[in-house]
Amino acid sequence: MLTFYLLLGILYGLALLWLGSLWDNRSPKQDEIVHSQEMVSILIPFRNEVKNLPQLFVSLLQLKYRPFEVVFVDDHSEDAGKALLHRLIEGNRDSDIAFVVLENQGKGKKEAIETAVHHARGGLLITTDADCNLPVNWIELYLQAFDAPKTQLAAGPVISQGADTFLSKFQQIEWASIWLMTQMGFGLGRPLMCSAANMAYRKAAFLNVGAYEGNKQHPSGDDEFLLKKISQRYGGNSTVYLLDNLVWTQAEPSWGKLYSQRARWASKWRLHASFYHKVLSFLPVLLQLLFLSSLILLSQGWGGVMIFSWLWGLKLLLERRVLGKTLKHLNLELYSKDFFLTSLWHPFYVVMVGWKAIFGKIRWKGRNSSQFN
Structure with missing residues (x-):
């Protein structure tokens, strides 16, 4: 023993x-030189996010790259988020940002993203969540990754921000362990996971793999299932992990909510064929x-x-x-x-x-x- x-x-x-x-052997950070002229569409499904939408909206306005499109999809919210979003758009006109607000044509996050994809004008789609805060060079770093024709999907790390409490610090340390496992999978050419709060892919790749057909019955997994489909279709070297492209999200406010969120993520294990x-x-x-x-x-x-x-x-x-x-x-x-x-x-x-x-x-x-x- x-x-x-x-x-x-x-x-x-x-x-x-x-x-x-x-992690030590990761690729060096690239200079912010963008050669792509491809139209970029940012897809943001939301449900009951009235408290978070104002901060996200400010974050979008501060992005340096221009022009781009933002497609919001309301997933049957029960609060005043959609009305607030329309007021934010009306009060913050930017000729280089095209805002679109849609209603989900189905139910759940996967069908909200599909609704957004079918309306998006961009060939490169970037997704995030309504409770996130984006780095100002977020789009540029993704465009660098897609300069390589073989790249079909890219993702970056996410970390929580919150009060100076053990619960908040615990979540940040846990995120670090998630980064290491994610980096390992991408590095070995067999990616395991990523987060739709910080993810990008070619529209053509999304459509070619059949989007979320086969796993819409689960309320989560819009990131992992798509990652697996694209990796299997185009090969492990078609996906990259951008360690320096960090997105901040809101920390879970209680242990109960944290357990529920992580259990929801972990519950996808039974749906993977691998x-x-x-x-x-x-x-x-x-x-x-x-x-x-x-x-x-x-x-x-x-x-x-x-x-x-x-x-x-x-x-x-x-x-x-x-x-x-x-x-x-x-x-x-x-x-x-x-x-x-x-x-x-x-x-x-x-x-x-x-x-x-x-x-x-x-x-x-x-x-x-x-x-x-």
Whole structure:
């Protein structure tokens, strides 16, 4: 038993260091030189986002690239968001930005995006969410990626912003771990995931792969399912991950909402046909269960106590080093106590999210999965 947990610590440490090395070997940041003259359309589905639309609108006006089109699609909101959006457009005229506001022709985010795609004039489509804040050079960085004819889809990292609380810091550290796994998948030519809050693709590629046919029954996955379809159709080198193109989103305000959101994301595992993806979906839960099971070492005498202390000490120190370095690259520096508390709580959190993803009812924006069947 002691040997097993000793090997667990060694393998986990080597895996973390390897993921960190992939981040270190990322492509250097490019200069903001844009050669493309392609029309760009930004697609933004929204539902009940009246509180977030004003900040997003300001963020859109501050984008440096011109001209571009913004296609908003109201997914049957129950608040005054659509009326507010029309007032914002009327009060902020910009001749180089074409705003379009549509009603979703179906139900849910996937059909809202399809509605937007069919009305979009651009050959390059960029998606984000209504609760996001965009970098001023967001479009330019995507256009650089699509200068390469082989590129059909690109994505960038997302991170939460919020109050100076442990809940907020926990989410930022978790995002860093998501970046590492995302970077690994793209780097190996077998992308696992990305976020539609920061994603771009060619309109032709979206239509050629059949959009979301085959997975509309699930309320989430507008990013992962499309990523997999495009990667399978055009090859792994047709997708790229832009580590420096960071989008900010709102942090979840409570642990309950965070669990529900992450469980909704994780619940897509059963819909992926790839055995490779399903295994990697279960791996984090299995790994954290193994860390929690190491508590049994405390009943194995001094040898067990020493291995337990070494295992958890290694986990705390390496996660602090690797995830801290990842966040620092994007000018985010957190206290060591935030990393250590996150490392201690994360195994319990992952197991609870995994349980809810498998056995719980998934709700989102006032809907549950059954409403999409």
